[in-house]
Amino acid sequence: ILLEQRIDILHAHIFTAALWGRFAARRAGTRVVIQHEHSTHTLDAWWRTALDRVFCRWSTRIVAVSEDLRQRFLQAGYPQEKLLLIRNGIRTERYATEADASGARQRLGLSAEAAVVAIVGSLEPRKDHRMFFHALARAATQVQRPLVALIVGHGPLRQELEQAAKSIEGVACRFLGQLTDVRDALWASDLYVSSSITEGTSLAMLEAMAAGVPVVATAVG
Numbered sequence: 001i002l003l004e005q006r007i008d009i010l011h012a013h014i015f016t017a018a019l020w021g022r023f024a025a026r027r028a029g030t031r032v033v034i035q036h037e038h039s040t041h042t043l044d045a046w047w048r049t050a051l052d053r054v055f056c057r058w059s060t061r062i063v064a065v066s067e068d069l070r071q072r073f074l075q076a077g078y079p080q081e082k083l084l085l086i087r088n089g090i091r092t093e094r095y096a097t098e099a100d101a102s103g104a105r106q107r108l109g110l111s112a113e114a115a116v117v118a119i120v121g122s123l124e125p126r127k128d129h130r131m132f133f134h135a136l137a138r139a140a141t142q143v144q145r146p147l148v149a150l151i152v153g154h155g156p157l158r159q160e161l162e163q164a165a166k167s168i169e170g171v172a173c174r175f176l177g178q179l180t181d182v183r184d185a186l187w188a189s190d191l192y193v194s195s196s197i198t199e200g201t202s203l204a205m206l207e208a209m210a211a212g213v214p215v216v217a218t219a220v221g
Contacts, residue, residue: 002028009034015042015052022058035059037069038088039198040221041126043076053077065200068221088201095183095210104187108150115145118189118213120182120204121196123155128218130161132195133168140170147171150185154178186211196220 002010002024009032012021018035025033035056043049056062056078064070065088073083102112110116117136121127129151140147147170151161154177165173176185182204186192192208194217199205201221208215 002030032060035062038200069200090206092210104184114148115143116148116189117191118150119193120152122153123157128195128197136171137168149173152176
């Protein structure tokens with residue numbers, strides 16, 4: 001594709017795409033390769049970091065989505081001149097305008113009395129929904145209202161997490177699957193949670209903030 005379409009710039013996201021993308025770019029003569037890092041995934045295994053450091057010389061720039069992430073790559077020995085900070089951002093007005101909490105709850109079949117917590121992300125290990133479930137179980141013993149968790153996203157752990165959710169006493173967990181529009185889930189919520197073990201800057205968290213939902217997040221960058 002790079003050869004056929006005479007591509008000038010290859011934009012590769014995270015370790016695997018960057019690894020093979022750089023080889024393809026060199027073979028095709030594509031002169032500019034942008035390596036985009038969204039989390040510490042590349043740095044979380046020594047062999048990924050070692051491989052990537054060898055071949056990052058073929059990356060024109062390495063984009064980090066937060067200053068914390070840029071510093072982590074610097075500490076891992078990546079060349080400072082290649083590292084570029086471009087913070088994640090969203091169009092906030094899409095989430096802030098026409099916010100309708102009561103309407104969103106009606107559309108999702110939620111009562112006005114419920115305490116609603118939302119989490120948005122792929123159902124995979126690095127999002128650590130298990131820790132989210134542990135927190136829900138503790139919260140259920142203290143919250144005096146019916147507690148509902150809206151779990152948005154799809155992934156390889158869905159079936160396993162659905163089974164685990166059934167054992168959380170006092171919490172109704174609703175798996176909404178992959179949504180193209182998460183605004184109702186956010187507008188209907190009293191709280192948003194990010195339980196990830198690695199993030200650069202979570203776009204879903206920014207969307208929750210833009211929707212005016214308080215956020216509780218793990219300290220992962």
